[in-house]
Amino acid sequence: MGARRPRKPPNSTLKWALSWVLPATCARFLWRQPGHFPVAAFLLGAGIGGFMSLGLFQILVNPTSLPEDQKVILMYSMAGVGALGWGLSPHIRCASLLVVPKMLGKEGRLFVLGYLLAAIYEGPVSNVRHNLAEVARSLGCTVELQVNNSREAWRVSTAPLRAVIRDLLHRAPELNAESRNVTLAFSELDEQVTSQEGYQATDEEARATRGRAGPGPPITDTQKMYELKTRLRCNQLVRESELGCGRWFSARLSRCLNALPLPLLKHLLCLPLRFDFVCAAARVMGPWCRNRIPVEGNFGQTYDSVNDSVNGLGSEFSARVEINEQQQQALVGGTVSPLLIQQEVSSQVTLGAKALGRVLGVLQVLFSATFLLVFCASFSYTNSYNGDIRFDNIYITTYFRQIDARRRRLGKGTLLPLRKAEEKIFIFPWKPTIQIPERANVIRELMESMPPLLLLLVTCVLDWALYTVFATIRHHSFLEYSYQSSHQLEVKVGGDSLLARLLRTTVGALNTSSSTRVDTDNTPCLPEPRGLDAQGYARVCLPAGLLLLCCLLQAYGYRLRRVIASFYFPKREKKRILFLYNEGLRRRLAFAKLQRKNIVRRAQRQGARRHRLPDACSRRCPGLVRLLDRWLGRSCVVCQAPETSSSLPCPTPGCGALYCPACWGDVGRRCPACTPAGQLSSSADSDSVDDTAYAG
Numbered sequence: 055m056g057a058r059r060p061r062k063p064p065n066s067t068l069k070w071a072l073s074w075v076l077p078a079t080c081a082r083f084l085w086r087q088p089g090h091f092p093v094a095a096f097l098l099g100a101g102i103g104g105f106m107s108l109g110l111f112q113i114l115v116n117p118t119s120l121p122e123d124q125k126v127i128l129m130y131s132m133a134g135v136g137a138l139g140w141g142l143s144p145h146i147r148c149a150s151l152l153v154v155p156k157m158l159g160k161e162g163r164l165f166v167l168g169y170l171l172a173a174i175y176e177g178p179v180s181n182v183r184h185n186l187a188e189v190a191r192s193l194g195c196t197v198e199l200q201v202n203n204s205r206e207a208w209r210v211s212t213a214p215l216r217a218v219i220r221d222l223l224h225r226a227p228e229l230n231a232e233s234r235n236v237t238l239a240f241s242e243l244d245e246q247v248t249s250q251e252g253y254q255a256t257d258e259e260a261r262a263t264r265g266r267a268g269p270g271p272p273i274t275d276t277q278k279m280y281e282l283k284t285r286l287r288c289n290q291l292v293r294e295s296e297l298g299c300g301r302w303f304s305a306r307l308s309r310c311l312n313a314l315p316l317p318l319l320k321h322l323l324c325l326p327l328r329f330d331f332v333c334a335a336a337r338v339m340g341p342w343c344r345n346r347i348p349v350e351g352n353f354g355q356t357y358d359s360v361n362d363s364v365n366g367l368g369s370e371f372s373a374r375v376e377i378n379e380q381q382q383q384a385l386v387g388g389t390v391s392p393l394l395i396q397q398e399v400s401s402q403v404t405l406g407a408k409a410l411g412r413v414l415g416v417l418q419v420l421f422s423a424t425f426l427l428v429f430c431a432s433f434s435y436t437n438s439y440n441g442d443i444r445f446d447n448i449y450i451t452t453y454f455r456q457i458d459a460r461r462r463r464l465g466k467g468t469l470l471p472l473r474k475a476e477e478k479i480f481i482f483p484w485k486p487t488i489q490i491p492e493r494a495n496v497i498r499e500l501m502e503s504m505p506p507l508l509l510l511l512v513t514c515v516l517d518w519a520l521y522t523v524f525a526t527i528r529h530h531s532f533l534e535y536s537y538q539s540s541h542q543l544e545v546k547v548g549g550d551s552l553l554a555r556l557l558r559t560t561v562g563a564l565n566t567s568s569s570t571r572v573d574t575d576n577t578p579c580l581p582e583p584r585g586l587d588a589q590g591y592a593r594v595c596l597p598a599g600l601l602l603l604c605c606l607l608q609a610y611g612y613r614l615r616r617v618i619a620s621f622y623f624p625k626r627e628k629k630r631i632l633f634l635y636n637e638g639l640r641r642r643l644a645f646a647k648l649q650r651k652n653i654v655r656r657a658q659r660q661g662a663r664r665h666r667l668p669d670a671c672s673r674r675c676p677g678l679v680r681l682l683d684r685w686l687g688r689s690c691v692v693c694q695a696p697e698t699s700s701s702l703p704c705p706t707p708g709c710g711a712l713y714c715p716a717c718w719g720d721v722g723r724r725c726p727a728c729t730p731a732g733q734l735s736s737s738a739d740s741d742s743v744d745d746t747a748y749a750g
Contacts, residue, residue, distance in 0.1 A: 066620060066627075067452050067484075096141040103140025106150060107132040114425055145436050148622040152432035155618070158604045158611030161428040163503065166604060168424055170506055170597035177586060177594040178513035185520050185583045195579035203574065210570045247280060247357060276358050288343030292336050299333030439619045440626055443633050448491060449616055450482050453631045469638045473720045474693035475649065476638075483613045492609040499605045510598050517586060524583035533576045540569040649692060650726040656691040657704070657711035657727040691727070692717035704728060 064070035111129045120128075139146035156162055307327040314320030438445040450470075458470045472480060478490045488496055586594070620627035688697045691711045702718050704711040704725040711727045 064452070066617075066624075070452070099147060100137040100141035103136035103138070103146075103150070104133045106140070107136030110136075110425075144622045145433070145440075148619055149429065149432040149436045151618045152435055152615055153428055155611035155614040156428050156432050156435070158608045159431070160499070161424070161431045163499065163601060163604045165424045165428060166597055166600050167503075167506055170510065170601055173594045173597050174506075174510055174513055177590055178510075178517040181517050181584055181586055181590075182513070182520060185517075185524055185581075188581045188583060189524065192579055192581040196576065199574075199576055199579050206572055206574075210572060213570065244361065247276070250283070277355065280357075285343050289340060292339045292343065295339075296333045296336045299336065300330045303327055303330040303333070435615060436619065439616075440623060443630055446612075446616060447630050447634050448479060448481050449613070449634075450480050451616075451620075451627075451631055453628065454635060457631070457635050467639060467642070469635065469642060473642075473645070474695070474714070474716050475645070475720065476641075480638075481613070483617075488606075488609050492612075496605060496609055499608060500602075503601050503605055506601070507598055510594065514586075514591070514594065521583045521585040524581045525585070528580045528583065531576075531580060534573070536571070536573050538571045540567075645720060649721075653691045653711060653721075653725075654727045656694075657709060657725075660688045660691065660710040660712060688712045690714040690717050692720065 064073055108129070111132050115125060115128050115132075136150075140150065157165065307324055310324035310327055311320050314323060435446075450472075455470065458468045462468050469476075481489050481491055616627075688701075688710075689695055690697075690701065690713055693714060693716075695714045695717075697712060698714070700715055702713045702715060704713070704727065706725060706728040709725060709728040711725050713721070713725075
């Protein structure tokens, strides 16, 4: 048996670590040659791909509002595609694992940005909408409270009057009975005044007492009419007394003549009974009847007033209370309606909730679509890795160091350690700091992340300000309405006459007393603002922190992309590293010529007149010289390092180039700014420093 060939050391750190951790069988399976273990590789890949697809389904598809039958179809489709892809294609396996570092890149930040916007909309923005809707509800409730308080004040103030009216309505039968009694009592006097009995009118008197139907004006004055009737009755009594006196003498004369049989004697004895002219003496009462009538001067006026009152009492007593409510326009084109305000507020809140649900649904769909971009970027990186040998080929890997060590043992030219100017080109994967090729991309991603972070800050500050204002209004706008009303009215009417009883019945209804107190407050109408608690701020700030963390960890995630791709395509990784090393050797040989243009431009700028400020400060405050030289002083024309005491200026007079010791040795101690280009070493003129760039 021949001697066993020595085993080569692992050419990558990942391979070395897995070989040290895993058993030898697993290590041989992972780094198997194409065509080895096909069945085991297919089954293992199909299982892993199926489970990964089910996990993605639970994260991306299941939270959406798709019908259940479509979700089932998508679940089986994703599981089948994932199983077949992982079982048959290393490109799909590589692209699937590249999703992890890609989540730290642009596509992943876009995915996190979607969650950040959703958290902003669901957190501060939704809270602001709720607080504004609460203020609208408070305004509507305040308007309704004012209307209710005004209505209650009006009801309390008019309660005594309504009580009097109700009392009068209840006393209507009693008032009608009293009025009938008064009418009956007054009817006797009325009959006496209006009666025409007790006298016989003459022609003149008849003209005075007849109605309007006859010729001549009638007497309408009750006083004069009653005086005339009284005078006529007096005259009638005088005439009747005179006639009665005559009839008495005639009757006595007849009886006297019939009683005495002797003719002459009876005439003599009955002669006094023939003196009937004595009856004419009653006529002397006529002037007394005309001049001294026993009627008061205001009898007619009093009678007319009482007669009108009694006639009014003769009608039935009735009352009706009508209350008309009139809607007044407080604003042009609208009326104050508490119910309408509440309906508007509730409708706006409902529409806002529906809009929030629709927006969240759209954002959920966009999140799923954004994750597809991550898959597309992963496949794009896999294709570029295998198709373009310069793509993302700037890492100093373990195999790169092995090549450099082997050349050093053979006494050939090496690249390590790198020159200061070359440190801007290459990346050391195991360095914990963000290196120069990665800084520009990290800074750019941080600047792109500022707008959503500013939006988050503005919405949170706005929500906090509104919550503070509304909470202050709630705590310091408490109002208590207290309306107190009391009254007592008492009218006493004495006597037992009909008029006294009537007055007690009517005016007595005013004898009311009440005491009312109404207490209310505006607690139901005060706004109830909702502020974000610590958990709410955590839900909002977590995506923002993830966004910033993705920007900072992007460099390390991008380093991991190459590791994953090299695991699935080790031969391609060897070719890429060999090309990178040879490219570095060619660039090292042409270093001075490639850097000549930049060195000339910087030397011309440094050769100009120097600012006076560093010189003045160096004399007064030497400690500030190093700080000012960083912005105003000179620097190395190759690596841009600030000027120090060990810096070396170009020995050629008139050349303003300045070199640090390391760069002066890199250019072969010959200044490219003042040395002709033909005298500089040249190789691979077509190469340039920017041929290999950092893949963002």
